[in-house]
Amino acid sequence: MDPLWCGGGGGGFRSLEFQGRLYPSVSNDFEGQFFPSAVSQFSHPSFQRQLGYFDRFCYQGIPRSSSYPYQQFQDFEYFVVMDFEATCDKGKIIQPQEIIEFPAVIVNAATGQLEAYFQTYLRPTHNPKLTDFCKDLTGIQQIQVDAGVTLNEALVMFDEWLEKNGIKKTNFAVVTWGDWDCRVMLESECQYKKIRKPSYFNKWINLKVSFREVFGNFRCDLKQGIEIAGLNWLGRPHCGLDDATNTAHLLVRLIQMGFKFSITESLTGESNFIGKEQ
Numbered sequence: 001m002d003p004l005w006c007g008g009g010g011g012g013f014r015s016l017e018f019q020g021r022l023y024p025s026v027s028n029d030f031e032g033q034f035f036p037s038a039v040s041q042f043s044h045p046s047f048q049r050q051l052g053y054f055d056r057f058c059y060q061g062i063p064r065s066s067s068y069p070y071q072q073f074q075d076f077e078y079f080v081v082m083d084f085e086a087t088c089d090k091g092k093i094i095q096p097q098e099i100i101e102f103p104a105v106i107v108n109a110a111t112g113q114l115e116a117y118f119q120t121y122l123r124p125t126h127n128p129k130l131t132d133f134c135k136d137l138t139g140i141q142q143i144q145v146d147a148g149v150t151l152n153e154a155l156v157m158f159d160e161w162l163e164k165n166g167i168k169k170t171n172f173a174v175v176t177w178g179d180w181d182c183r184v185m186l187e188s189e190c191q192y193k194k195i196r197k198p199s200y201f202n203k204w205i206n207l208k209v210s211f212r213e214v215f216g217n218f219r220c221d222l223k224q225g226i227e228i229a230g231l232n233w234l235g236r237p238h239c240g241l242d243d244a245t246n247t248a249h250l251l252v253r254l255i256q257m258g259f260k261f262s263i264t265e266s267l268t269g270e271s272n273f274i275g276k277e278q
Contacts, residue, residue, distance in 0.1 A: 077171050105241075138239065
């Protein structure tokens with residue numbers, strides 16, 4: 001499925017800028033063309049389901065680029081979407097909690113394409129045996145983490161992957177659904193294991209904040225957010241790579257709707273290199 005194209009039935013929608021105003025447009029699947037149309041004309045229930053809250057949002061004066069691709073107004077060249085999975089147990093807090101899946105998806109801000117995927121499993125060192133609850137929740141099995149890498153090795157592998165894909169020298173932003181991944185999980189584990197992580201993890205976009213600006217200030221999880229945005233959930237919930245991929249699709253949907261992203265959260269004391277894990 002092309003991440004730029006979402007919608008039900010035989011048609012779909014995206015938005016266009018016409019004479020300084022923002023309009024949704026309906027696709028002609030036979031001719032592959034797009035035609036501006038006033039929002040009020042979308043009275044058919046199928047169009048209303050596709051548009052969702054788009055009617056309210058599209059008249060808020062969000063700056064848009066009148067040229068194609070329409071994503072060119074973003075300040076970032078790339079988004080790196082991440083979603084860690086960690087050791088856990090039902091009704092208990094595991095201390096210290098450790099990352100066991102480290103996934104990422106690269107999104108090209110100029111095209112909306114999901115260009116590359118990263119995934120590695122990590123070997124927890126303080127609580128090496130996964131609970132049954134953790135295995136059931138994440139789908140990660142003991143044999144996978146036993147063969148996994150340390151957090152420090154994962155950070156090195158990830159950094160090299162960004163370099164290989166030409167991302168490190170661009171203006172890119174880390175994106176997560178919520179602040180837990182960067183503010184809590186990665187930060188706390190790096191602190192107690194005395195790992196110096198790359199500074200690009202010290203600031204990020206919390207997509208949940210952006211989502212609420214577009215669709216309203218109500219609480220929902222990622223799967224509910226996907227449904228509200230009119231997208232289909234792909235894969236297994238709490239599989240880190242599947243969660244990151246779905247988050248990336250939601251990011252692209254907000255780009256389509258004209259939302260301009262900016263950093264929402266940051267940490268102090270940035271560092272620029274990776275140290276040795278203890």
